[in-house]
Amino acid sequence: MSAAPPADRCYRHPDRRSWVLCQRCGRTVCGECQQQAPVGVRCPECVRELRTEQQTMQRATRRAAGAPRTAVGRRARQWLAQPAPVTIAIFAVTALVGVLQILPGELASAFAYFLPYSLFEPWRFVTYALVHAGVLHFAFNMLVLWMVGPPIEQRIGRLPFLAAYVVSVAGAAVAVAWFTPLSAVVGASGGIYALFGMLIGMQRMVGRVQPSLLIIVGINLAITFLFGGISWPAHVGGLAIGLAIGFGIGLADKRMRRARTSTSSWIVIVGVAALLAALFAARVATLL
Known part of the structure; x- marks a missing residue:
């Protein structure tokens, strides 16, 4: 067992003489071992101990305030703190499915909406919005989602926005069932037109609709009827559903006098x- 260094020697370097003491534990420290403190100096061990204590107190404070304990939870909270996390999530999931469409397989046919199949595979009412007929189809829908989605999400909230999008996509499929029941449909266009309708309805209830928005919707509706291979019931049905939701939310806010x-x-x-x-x-019932 080694003897303790003399009182005038550094406890870590016994060959070095010093008359400076650690402000916390009182041990002698040389110039190399001294760590500057608000008052006096501290030894390296005390510095490490204090840092550990501070980190423990910070974790306890965050837990008491409801902060997530795991790295995954912290990243989830950071993601949710973004201005439009649901819009980003819809974009990311749709993009991932779009990449998977390139791989060999029948992903599009498994996800597409087709009324006879959808009666027994109800997920098709939503999954058809994740697959697209081509790169341009995907790019246009995601561009509009990126432009129109965030202001609506910030206006009505994250979960209501997600619910409105899912209801709109399923509602566009219902419109297809009424007007072209034997047609297969893919693409997020029904939900995208619903976002157009929601934005128009909410803008109209609080003021004046932007003319540029009406022009864009008008051009796209014209394209819907001028070119073949486009499901007009999905587009028109989605727009009608979005208008109903947008006007309904605006009217309800006015009646409840709460923005x-x-x-x-x-x-x-x-x-x-x-x-x-x-x-x-x-x-x-009419088809059976």
């Missing part, structure tokens, strides 16, 4: 979803 309330958004979205479910049931 940006999620309650009014949920009331309108659930009401539209119930109406679409009734319309689909009625259509299936």
Whole structure:
């Protein structure tokens, strides 16, 4: 067992003489070992111990405040703190499925909406919006989603926005069931036109609709009817559903005298979803 160094020697370097003491533990430290403190100096061990104590206290404070304990939870919170996380998530999932379409397989046919199949595979009412007929089809839909989605999401909230998008996509499929029941449909266009309609409805209820928005929607509607291979029921149906949701949310906010309330958004979205479910049931009854 080695003897302790003399009091005038550094506890880490016994061959070095010093008269400076650690402000925390009182041990002698040489110039190389001295760590500057708010008052006096500290030895390296005390510096490490204090850093560990501070990190432990910070973690305890974050946990007490409800902060996530894991790295995954922290990253999830950072993602949710973005201005439009749901829009980004829809974009990312659709892009991932678009990449998977390049691989060998029948992903498009497995996800596409086709009424006879959808009666037994109900996920097709939503998954058809994740597959596209080509690169241009995908690029246009995602460009509009990126431009129109964030302001709507910030206006009505994350979960209401996700619900409105899903209801709109499924509602566009219901419109296809009514007007072209034997056609197969792919693409997010129904949901995209619904976003156009929501934006128009909400802008109209709070003021004046941007003329540029009306021009863009008008041009795209003209393209829908001028070119073949485009499902006009999905486009027109999605636009009508979006208008209903947008005007409904704006009107409910005015009646409730509260701006940006999620309650009014949920009331309108659930009401539209119930109406679409009734319309689909009625259509299936006429076909059976």
